Amino acid sequence: GDSVTQMEGPVTLSEEAFLTINCTYTATGYPSLFWYVQYPGEGLQLLLKATKADDKGSNKGFEATYRKETTSFHLEKGSVQVSDSAVYFCALRGLRGSNYKLTFGKGTLLTVNP
């Protein structure tokens, strides 16, 4: 079945540091890939998405590229801020039949210190 593996946290960085959160997946065909962010006490917000190989999703300074050859979708940001502190989930949506199911990674807690 489909699965997503993302790097275990927690990740602690200083403000303006470079961020990478690794995400790899297993799925048949060409799934859609997503990064969601969850701030404390809130629901999930879509951060970015990519629907085909070599697509780059970007939003709010975050980027991720859909790499079919390495089955990866790593999240990066050049300079993190304290306000980026949150839990980040990598997810995929498979293409089997009418299954709309999102498969999530376990989540990575990011803490950014001033």
Next chain:
Amino acid sequence: DTEVTQTPKHLVMGMTNKKSLKCEQHMGHRAMYWYKQKAKKPPELMFVYSYEKLSINESVPSRFSPECPNSSLLNLHLHALQPEDSALYLCASSLAGAYNEQFFGPGTRLTVL
């Protein structure tokens, strides 16, 4: 309107109570979802409605009963819950189709005493 709204924000109930969670969206989405999220875990899918019909039930106990009265509303009826059902319940919606992202509401924090 690009929001999914959920009410109530917090709910405390006893094991013999009956309560309902409500979710609403006005984005014209025809797929709606219920997820359960325990602390420090990713969301777990419970139910999927597509065009107001239940299309996926992830083997959820019958004490959880979903309802989709129209294309904008999704309810989750709760009865005889257990303390281990305490969690954040998230509603989401999306356009139908495999490539479309799901938009999540803020959730209802449920505590079962």
